[in-house]
Amino acid sequence: MHAEEMAEEFPVTAENSDAWTAVTQLAELRLPGLVVTDSAGHPVSILPASQVVRILVPTYVQDDPSLAGVLSESMADRVADKLRGKTVQALLPDKTPELAVVNHDDTIVEVAAVMARLRCPLAAVMHGETMVGVITASRLLQLALTTPG
Numbered sequence: 001m002h003a004e005e006m007a008e009e010f011p012v013t014a015e016n017s018d019a020w021t022a023v024t025q026l027a028e029l030r031l032p033g034l035v036v037t038d039s040a041g042h043p044v045s046i047l048p049a050s051q052v053v054r055i056l057v058p059t060y061v062q063d064d065p066s067l068a069g070v071l072s073e074s075m076a077d078r079v080a081d082k083l084r085g086k087t088v089q090a091l092l093p094d095k096t097p098e099l100a101v102v103n104h105d106d107t108i109v110e111v112a113a114v115m116a117r118l119r120c121p122l123a124a125v126m127h128g129e130t131m132v133g134v135i136t137a138s139r140l141l142q143l144a145l146t147t148p149g
Contacts, residue, residue, distance in 0.1 A: 004104035007125040007133025019086040
């Protein structure tokens with residue numbers, strides 16, 4: 001099986017897109033992340049849901065998790081304020097995670113190797129300069145478990 005056969009349609013977002021819209025999409029569709037594209041539509045990075053979750057927690061609590069117990073649950077209510085007026089680019093970590101990119105004719109093992117090496121839950125499938133879909137880690141596992149050895 002080749003990557004193009006494994007690929008599925010998957011939401012993407014441009015790096016200059018509205019952060020609130022992107023995070024809403026992540027939440028509503030329960031995605032592991034979003035593929036981030038440049039202005040030409042080429043995949044450049046990934047916005048992992050886990051990175052977005054970090055904005056819920058102040059830095060000082062991330063540094064000392066024992067402080068989490070003294071904060072009110074209403075802290076999450078401030079997420080909208082933290083996202084307002086920001087772009088997706090602003091949500092990406094300083095060291096932007098590398099997006100797994102595979103060729104349309106890569107095999108399931110080749111795709112798995114790239115995703116494992118990068119620890120990336122998504123792989124953009126490219127046919128030349130065109131992204132033809134995305135393979136999620138859960139989709140890859142599903143196919144690996146059902147593909148005859």
